[in-house]
Amino acid sequence: MSDHALEKQTVLYNILNTPRRPWPHGHSYISPVFSEPFYDSLRAHLPPAEAYTPLGATGKAAEGDYGMRSGFLLDAPHKARVSPAVGDFWQSLFDRVFDAEFAETLVAHFREAIDARLAAEGAVWPTSIKRDMILVRDASSDGVKIHTSDPKNLITLLFYLPEDARYAPCGTTLYLPKQRDFRCWGGPHHGFADFDKVWTAPFLPNSLYMFVKSDDSFHGVEPIQIEGMRRDLLLFYVHR
Template sequence: MQSILNRLINKIHASAIDPDPSDNFFIEDVFPPELYAQILSRLPSDDEYEFIEHPDAVLPDGTRTRKLLDLTDESIKNLNPDHQAFWHEIKRMLVSDVLQKALVQKFTRRIKERFGEQWQHWPKMINVPIFYRDFPGYFISEHTDAPFKVITMQFYLPKDESQIHLGTSFHRKKNHGFELLKTNPFKPNSAYAFVRTDNSWHSVKQMAAHESKRDSLALTIYQKGFEYKSGKTY
């Protein structure tokens, strides 16, 4: 797994930063193709996720449209026994200090702008990986993310390019609304990351009724002591 981690870190270092609306990047071919295929084949089943409580994830008829699963040692114990060793390895990679360091280095300028030099004296930051599964009707309106988040990276996990239009959109806030800057393509084996600021406005357009579920794996870096679990991380 070390070679996989090195590959990911190299892609992070080599990626081009888009400074608008807040520093962010998009990368493709994140994992070797054979590993990506294994990830898709080992994704948890629907009943292993939990519904979140969020107003954007509830339709007018009460149907909830987003589920999550915290990727922790405890949650892995409840997954398919044949898949547990695999997910333990993925989890160890995602929570590693070296991955956190690569992402923090990538966004150091914006982190300093937001927190000043004090961020270097915080207790250790925490990496929190969470699976998300979205269903028809799901959307999330423009938001910057909770203030205790530092960096978010999201790995897109579609089987093909049929949902390419469902990537995360970034926006610039205007006096009476938002200007769409771009929408990341929801492509297989791709990922994006951004540093949370007061201007990191992003959204996801509503999934149509005919669409299949939308899978992703988010990795959020928190200030230690502010990491939330099971539905409170959004």
């Protein structure tokens, strides 16, 4: 799995050299993010449908509007549902690409934005930085209502893993509240009617939408009704 260790530098290079977009909240869209051979390997190691668990039952999300989503965690029950090669691939990705150095490098790079978020929240700098990863698969649905990310998250990374560009319009959408001064530190999901749609990150192969969590990092997924659609994502979080 030596390619995992080498790939970390490729991913960091692509992330850290992409300008951050400041509006409607600080975010980045990176494409490509992995090397092409490694992206092909990611696709080749996606778990089969039966290896996933409904997302609300994983403990990683509230029940709510995640009914169409399922998740694959790096725990023993999930890895027991796949071949050793598949389980080892994703564990090595977490251990050797998205490792502690990777998380610490992101935190250092986005330190100013994180400082501003913590100051606005009235929170102190965390005593430790943690990381988490989950593979997510979803289909047609009424969408994911608008939210700002879990309060414990510092940085959220959504890696898009589609086969091709056929579902390009189906990425993460950014929003502004109609009541422009409305803010939310996370937890509840808000209805689409109370927000103006700003921009949708293209759901393209080998791309990444990422942001520093704030009280105005409003995002969601618009309702999608496409027969047979499958969206594969890899979610990585740096949190306190």
